[in-house]
Amino acid sequence: PIKACIFDLDGVIVDTTHFHYLAWKRLTNELGFDITEEDNEQLKGVSRMECLRIILSIGGVSTSADKLYDLAEMKNRWYLEHIYTMTEQNVIAGAVEFIDAVQKAGLKVAIASASKNAGIILDKLNLRDRFSVLVDGNVVNKSKPNPEIFLRSARELGVEPDSCIVFEDAISGIQAANNAGMRSVGIGSDDMLKNAHLVVPTLGAMSLEDLFSLENFA
Numbered sequence: 001p002i003k004a005c006i007f008d009l010d011g012v013i014v015d016t017t018h019f020h021y022l023a024w025k026r027l028t029n030e031l032g033f034d035i036t037e038e039d040n041e042q043l044k045g046v047s048r049m050e051c052l053r054i055i056l057s058i059g060g061v062s063t064s065a066d067k068l069y070d071l072a073e074m075k076n077r078w079y080l081e082h083i084y085t086m087t088e089q090n091v092i093a094g095a096v097e098f099i100d101a102v103q104k105a106g107l108k109v110a111i112a113s114a115s116k117n118a119g120i121i122l123d124k125l126n127l128r129d130r131f132s133v134l135v136d137g138n139v140v141n142k143s144k145p146n147p148e149i150f151l152r153s154a155r156e157l158g159v160e161p162d163s164c165i166v167f168e169d170a171i172s173g174i175q176a177a178n179n180a181g182m183r184s185v186g187i188g189s190d191d192m193l194k195n196a197h198l199v200v201p202t203l204g205a206m207s208l209e210d211l212f213s214l215e216n217f218a
């Protein structure tokens, strides 16, 4: 039976994807090249340093190890400028309602985010108290598609991986959930998230009925 739902944060509950994109774009422009929205797709679910490596390889730029750290810091400062402007408007429509419904149905809920800023974002939007478990980029270092972040979430929730449903907008995140032996719900487009057990455009489009229909995939 399904006992818990594990939610990715960026692109599932809050629409920060564009903010990440703007900050990375600013960095690449500073370095003399550019990235597109399409490049940004590969950055979803991927840790900050791993994103930087991908971006530098797009631009064909190589740099020393401590310079890498400075570049990542700079991107993060620009990203946080956007984060500090966020309001409840940036919570994706229907997300909180669905999470509340899940809890009322007696299931546990956790956040599993590759972001080191997950706590800041949850606090800013007054969402932190809703989740009994938060596993983020400060405690996990293996990037999705490694299943570590979801396995750790299940362990902290006190449930078996096969009783968890994961909600993810990233290709790497769906892969990580599947690698953890969990069922996955893709948030976004069907053709992008082919490996998910179910795909919905947003969390707001998800019903409890849809959720419990996943039981049949056990």
Ligand code: BG6
Pocket: 009, 010, 020, 043, 044, 045, 046, 047, 048, 051, 076, 113, 114, 115, 116, 117, 118, 137, 170
């Ligand atoms: C993920 C995003 O949630 O967090 C990635 O999808 C991002 O795009 C990653 O790179 C790390 O975020 P942060 O906030 O630690 O730089």
Ligand code: MG
Pocket: 008, 009, 010, 011, 012, 044, 045, 168, 169, 170, 173
């Ligand atoms: Mg995401």
